[in-house]
Amino acid sequence: xxxxxxxxxxxxxxxxxxxxxxxxxxxxxxxxxxxxxxxxxxxxxxxxxxxxxxxxxxxxxxxxxxxxxxxxxxxxxxxxxxxxxxxxxxxxxxxxxxxxxxxxxxxxxxxxxxxxxxxxxxxxxxxxxxxxxxxxxxxxxxxxxxxxxxxxxxxxxxxxxxxxxxxxxxxxxxxxxxxxxxxxxxxxxxxxxxxxxxxxxxxxxxxx
Amino acid sequence: xxxxxxxxxxxxxxxxxxxxxxxxxxxxxxxxxxxxxxxxxxxxxxxxxxxxxxxxxxxxxxxxxxxxxxxxxxxxxxxxxxxxxxxxxxxxxxxxxxxxxxxxxxxxxxxxxxxxxxxxxxxxxxxxxxxxxxxxxxxxxxxxxxxxxxxxxxxxxxxxxxxxxxxxxxxxxxxxxxxxxxxxxxxxxxxxxxxxxxxxxxxxxxxx
DNA sequence: GTCTATAAATAGATAGAC
DNA sequence: GTCTATCTATTTATAGAC
Numbered sequence: 257x258x259x260x261x262x263x264x265x266x267x268x269x270x271x272x273x274x275x276x277x278x279x280x281x282x283x284x285x286x287x288x289x290x291x292x293x294x295x296x297x298x299x300x301x302x303x304x305x306x307x308x309x310x311x312x313x314x315x316x317x318x319x320x321x322x323x324x325x326x327x328x329x330x331x332x333x334x335x336x337x338x339x340x341x342x343x344x345x346x347x348x349x350x351x352x353x354x355x356x357x358x359x360x361x362x363x364x365x366x367x368x369x370x371x372x373x374x375x376x377x378x379x380x381x382x383x384x385x386x387x388x389x390x391x392x393x394x395x396x397x398x399x400x401x402x403x404x405x406x407x408x409x410x411x412x413x414x415x416x417x418x419x420x421x422x423x424x425x426x427x428x429x430x431x432x433x434x435x436x437x438x439x440x441x442x443x444x445x446x447x448x449x450x451x452x453x454x455x456x457x458x459x460x461x462x463x464x
Numbered sequence: 465x466x467x468x469x470x471x472x473x474x475x476x477x478x479x480x481x482x483x484x485x486x487x488x489x490x491x492x493x494x495x496x497x498x499x500x501x502x503x504x505x506x507x508x509x510x511x512x513x514x515x516x517x518x519x520x521x522x523x524x525x526x527x528x529x530x531x532x533x534x535x536x537x538x539x540x541x542x543x544x545x546x547x548x549x550x551x552x553x554x555x556x557x558x559x560x561x562x563x564x565x566x567x568x569x570x571x572x573x574x575x576x577x578x579x580x581x582x583x584x585x586x587x588x589x590x591x592x593x594x595x596x597x598x599x600x601x602x603x604x605x606x607x608x609x610x611x612x613x614x615x616x617x618x619x620x621x622x623x624x625x626x627x628x629x630x631x632x633x634x635x636x637x638x639x640x641x642x643x644x645x646x647x648x649x650x651x652x653x654x655x656x657x658x659x660x661x662x663x664x665x666x667x668x669x670x671x672x
Numbered sequence: 673g674t675c676t677a678t679a680a681a682t683a684g685a686t687a688g689a690c
Numbered sequence: 691g692t693c694t695a696t697c698t699a700t701t702t703a704t705a706g707a708c
Contacts, residue, residue, distance in 0.1 A: 261674090277566065277567060277570065279487060279567060282700080283701080283702070284700090284701070293674065293675050294703080295676075295703090296673070296675070298702090299674070303702075304701095304702080355566045356566070356567065357626070357630065358485065358564070358626060358630070359487060359563075362485065371630070372631065372632065375630065375631065397653075400649075401649065401653070404645070404646060404649035404650075405649070407646060408616075408620060408650055410627075411623060411624065411646070412619055412620065415619060415622070415623035415626070415627070416619065419622065419623070422565065422566065422579070422580065422583065423580065423583065424580065437612070438612060438615060438616055438619070441608075441609065441612035441613070441616065442616055444609070445605075445609070445653035446653055469692090490682080490683055491683080491684065491685085492684085501693050501694070502685080502686095503685090503686075503687090503692070503693060503695090504691070504692050504693070506684090506686075507691065507692070508691090510685095511685075
């Protein structure tokens with residue numbers, strides 16, 4: 257029974273944070289909607305930041321899965337497509353983190369360090385995938401270009417849903433689709449002709 | 465004398481917002497540091513959001529200057545370099561807006577609409593510059609590629625300083641330099657060979 | 673584990689004197 | 691224009707009963 261209330265708090269907190277933005281959700285709001293007392297909430301968590309840290313741990317675990325690279329073979333364009341999908345879905349499900357990223361990071365040294373390391377792992381992963389594409393002769397790029405491209409992909413993926421939200425996009429699926437398309441368009445000019453055509457076909461098929 | 469206190473409030477608010485993040489600066493903090501009373505501050509501004517709206521107006525005017533396109537001739541790579549510099553400087557000087565962008569936009573319909581229109585103007589401006597480069601045969605890109613590229617440049621420029629901050633970069637000038645390099649690296653694969661070499665030279669010269 | 677009651681701190685904002 | 695004093699509301703957090 258201990259786990260049950262604790263888990264309900266985490267689940268609802270995540271939903272409210274995503275819906276209204278973390279700064280606009282108080283511990284009392286959470287308790288109210290769960291129809292438990294504030295005291296009860298504070299029995300399960302030290303404070304609001306404790307809740308956020310637990311949610312961050314879930315996020316980090318999931319993102320680490322999403323950035324995993326296929327083992328034992330070179331990557332192809334479809335791998336990247338699938339990987340981007342998992343990454344954007346994860347970002348969407350924990351979008352409150354991204355909405356107020358700098359505030360959340362400034363409040364918790366723990367989250368700041370974990371996020372910073374995760375960003376590093378993600379950049380390394382992107383770099384390795386790109387190198388795989390070069391090795392598979394799917395794309396052509398210098399070492400400098402691969403590094404700059406990996407960084408740009410990270411920035412784009414990290415902030416695309418924010419940008420898309422500012423522009424007024426409400427539909428999750430469409431926001432994710434367009435996010436993937438934008439990353440792919442960044443890759444396109446480095447692809448060899450055959451793969452560039454292939455990508456173009458994938459994009460067409462994917463557009464709604 | 466009326467303008468003096470009002471302007472001092474705006475000036476210090478901007479400095480404190482940028483330094484500590486807008487949510488962490490209260491009207492009382494501002495009054496304290498100016499050594500005026502809270503009541504005096506509220507004589508000059510209706511509330512905190514009023515201060516933010518006035519600062520946003522300054523920001524919008526400056527950004528509209530920064531995204532202006534050279535008239536009467538086709539753009540070249542140096543134009544873009546200079547333009548990016550002015551844009552990043554402007555973002556830096558009003559970085560509090562970007563740090564808590566979605567919260568600030570969600571609180572003020574006025575700022576939300578102005579920012580949304582500014583984003584549109586900036587995208588149009590970027591698109592026109594890219595078309596100019598295509599027309600000048602400096603770069604080669606399809607209409608679709610130009611549109612996707614313009615969007616990606618906007619996302620990158622909008623969030624680069626945030627990203628750079630998350631990674632721990634503290635030096636303004638270096639953050640701006642690297643932001644320009646990242647945009648240029650996105651452009652590079654579309655450039656014709658001669659201009660690509662030219663860009664590479666510019667980048668080398670620019671790196672510290 | 674959960675509740676009630678409430679403390680303690682902070683933030684935004686206003687009234688009225690000078 | 692500016693200040694002092696203060697009010698109201700909100701938020702986080704805890705003590706102690708059940």
